[in-house]
Amino acid sequence: MEMYNFAHNIIKQTILPWGRYAYNWWQYGPGIARPGELINVDPREIEYVMIDCKFNHRAKKTHAYIKGGDWDRNYLDDGLMFVGSDEGFDELGLVPVEDYGFYTSLRNHFEKGLPWEETEIYKHFSDNPRPPDRTYPLTRDDRPHRGGKYATKDVLDEEFSRIDDLYEHMKEYGYLTQRELREREDAPYSAKNVAPASDEVLVNIGRSGNIIFDEGRHRFAVARILGLESIPVKVLVRHENWQAIRREVARTDSTAELSDRSRRYLDHPDIRPLV
Numbered sequence: 446m447e448m449y450n451f452a453h454n455i456i457k458q459t460i461l462p463w464g465r466y467a468y469n470w471w472q473y474g475p476g477i478a479r480p481g482e483l484i485n486v487d488p489r490e491i492e493y494v495m496i497d498c499k500f501n502h503r504a505k506k507t508h509a510y511i512k513g514g515d516w517d518r519n520y521l522d523d524g525l526m527f528v529g530s531d532e533g534f535d536e537l538g539l540v541p542v543e544d545y546g547f548y549t550s551l552r553n554h555f556e557k558g559l560p561w562e563e564t565e566i567y568k569h570f571s572d573n574p575r576p577p578d579r580t581y582p583l584t585r586d587d588r589p590h591r592g593g594k595y596a597t598k599d600v601l602d603e604e605f606s607r608i609d610d611l612y613e614h615m616k617e618y619g620y621l622t623q624r625e626l627r628e629r630e631d632a633p634y635s636a637k638n639v640a641p642a643s644d645e646v647l648v649n650i651g652r653s654g655n656i657i658f659d660e661g662r663h664r665f666a667v668a669r670i671l672g673l674e675s676i677p678v679k680v681l682v683r684h685e686n687w688q689a690i691r692r693e694v695a696r697t698d699s700t701a702e703l704s705d706r707s708r709r710y711l712d713h714p715d716i717r718p719l720v
Contacts, residue, residue, distance in 0.1 A: 465508040476691035476719060478509050481642035483622070483677040484714045486656055488646075488669040493539040494525060494548075495649055495657045513685040517651025526569050527662075539657060548666045555612055555670050561605045570601055607633050612667050620668055620676045634663055646678045652686035654713050680715065687715075694719045 462480035469477045495516075514537075521538040526546035542548055550566035553559040561567045611633045623644045626632040646661030658665055659681050668676045683691070693707045694700075694716055700708060710716045 462508050465510075469509065469511055473511055473685070473688050474692050474696075476688065476693075476695035478680060478683075480509070481679075482509075482718075483642060483645060483679055484718065485675045486648065486678050486714050487674055488665055488676055489672065489674070491648070491656050491658050491665075491669075492542055493520075493655070493657050494542055494545045495659045496521070496525060496536075496538045496540060509680060510682045511685050511688045512682050517649070517653075517655065517657065517684050526566065542658065542669075547662055548669070551608065551666045552670050555667075561602075567601065567605065571598070608663060608667070611663055612671075615664075615667050615673075616671060620664070620673055622677050642679055646676060647681045648678045649682040650680055650684065650687050650715055652684040654687060654690075654710055654715065656714075683715075691716065691719060 466477060466480055516537040517539070519536065519538040521540050523540065524544035524546060525540040546565045546569065550564035554561060554564055562571075614631070614633060621629075621632070623642065626634075644661075646665045647659040649657045649659050651657060656678075661678075664676070690707045690710055693703060694711075697703055700711060700720065703711075711720055
């Protein structure tokens with residue numbers, strides 16, 4: 446069984462992503478990011494969180510996707526408590542980071558000294574326990590969600606203690622990549638995949654280069670709270686209009702030949718590697 450799981454992970458995390466890379470190249474030409482490629486972004490400049498209830502890409506987060514449509518413009522008025530739950534949303538959309546309950550709870554705990562038990566996210570899971578191996582109604586429309594994590598108070602306390610450990614570890618050692626964390630025995634939330642890059646913070650990039658948080662809430666929130674200026678992230682989805690800019694930059698021999706639209710993005714973290 447162990448050999449089967451290992452072979453399955455090799456295929457899923459290394460071979461299939463190269464298949465997706467080849468498909469993207471065939472569809473969109475030069476400027477396609479290689480599997481596992483990371484860019485460095487300032488977490489403080491990320492303003493929105495993606496509710497990706499219909500993207501269905503997280504199961505294949507080792508891949509990179511290009512997607513058209515208005516998903517990068519659909520700003521929602523509702524707040525979000527916990528990325529990964531969708532909380533009854535039935536459409537792709539963007540919620541401000543400042544309306545993201547998980548992040549604001551961590552900020553209140555670390556910056557204002559609020560005990561975990563008094564934070565919004567702790568109260569949320571205390572009131573909505575997630576028993577393992579069953580579905581449960583999480584939010585406003587009683588839409589069912591899978592359980593398993595945060596099922597009891599002991600598990601809840603243990604999880605938030607790990608966030609304390611993450612904060613202290615990042616504060617002392619800085620932000621380490623998942624490959625670097627895997628080499629440390631004391632590192633919380635370290636990668637366990639064959640391809641550790643797939644466990645980095647995931648972001649999406651809209652048509653105008655706006656970087657949108659997708660997954661990796663613990664490290665993203667802590668890095669932002671600590672005021673870190675740069676963290677490595679993996680781009681999960683790029684808007685097809687943004688990919689067109691990457692293609693133009695990748696094809697040019699001189700930046701002087703670029704269109705005005707593309708030239709103004711030369712200092713963007715997702716464009717700099719192409720220059």
